[in-house]
Amino acid sequence: MTGGSLAIVGLGPGPAKWLAPEASAALEAASDIVGYQPYLDRIPQRPGQQRHGSDNRVEIRRARDAVAMAAQGGRVAVVSGGDPGVFAMAAAVFEAIEAGEPAWRALDITVVPGISAMQAAAARLGAPLGHDFCAISLSDNLKPWDIVQRRLRAAAEADFVIALFNPASKARPETIHLAFKLLRGCKAATTPVAFARAIGREDERIVLITLGDAEPSIADMSTLVLIGSSETRFIERPGGPPWLLTPRTYGAGR
Ligand SMILES: C[S@@+](CC[C@H](N)C(=O)[O-])C[C@H]1O[C@@H](n2cnc3c(N)ncnc32)[C@H](O)[C@@H]1O
DSSP states (O other), X not given: OOOOEEEEEEOBSSOGGGSOHHHHHHXXXXXXXXEEHHHHTTSOOOTTOEEEEEOTTOHHHHHHHHHHHHHTTOEEEEEESBOTTSSSXXXXXXXXXXXXXXXXXXXXXXXXXXXXXXXXXXXXXXXXXXXXXXXXXXXXXXXXHHXXXXXXXXXXXXXXXEEEESOOOSSOTXXXXXXXXXXXXXXXXXXEEEEEESTTSXXXXXXXXXXXTXXXXXXXXXXXXXXXXXTOEEEOOTTSOOEEEOXXXXXXXX
16 A cells, blocks of 8 residues: 545535535545546546546446555545445445455545535525424335335334435336335324425525325435424525424424
8 A cells, every 4th residue: 555545525515615625625635536427527627637437327436446545645526416425435445345355444544524414404494494304215226115115114213303315316216206105104184394306506496395296206316305393494584495494392282
């Protein structure tokens, strides 16, 4: 090993203003940037810097390649959208290290946090995550659908606010419908729901609705879906859409 480094960098949900200064510095310092191609496209090209773009489905291979490059002496940055620790590259890199060469464990590795889509969406909506919440990915690429269902049921039963990542894709348009069917069976139809699409980007779109009236097919791979708890409510306001609030105290209004 020749003393390279590996930064696992969160790019935030989209706009440059939501990129942390530490993330910008790590990107500037990198000799090689590794990531899913659309994320690489968001980063200004710098002279002398090599880019290694790949398909979204090859996370572990991409992580292994990045670690190997760092072990060869590269100053490597692996990028993720949002936060790299939330359904993203940080876990893939540490899985590669756990299964890889013993020398990889001595590498200089930094995880640089980013704003998760969940936080960015919550900020747009008001304060939907003001009390206990959980995040569930609806993708069944890396886990069986049975587990997704079990977690949705348990989250509804425990009255968490639920943030749904990866709600649907072209290959699996039905998962969000199945999730809504399940949740409608165990939560009130009046539960507030937000579809927060492409937050921070030009094509941002927010739909506020109730669980009973929601049309799940509006969710795509750029959408984060928030399902309220029994305490979550809309605060109506003049001249704009309502705010979404999950109060800090549970059960105060009962
Ligand atoms: C593989 S996960 C990555 C999550 C990311 N690491 C994070 O912290 O936000 C991708 C999912 O994040 C959500 N997402 C990412 N960017 C988003 C944005 N700008 N607006 C809404 N949802 C977004 C969508 O649910 C998308 O399917």
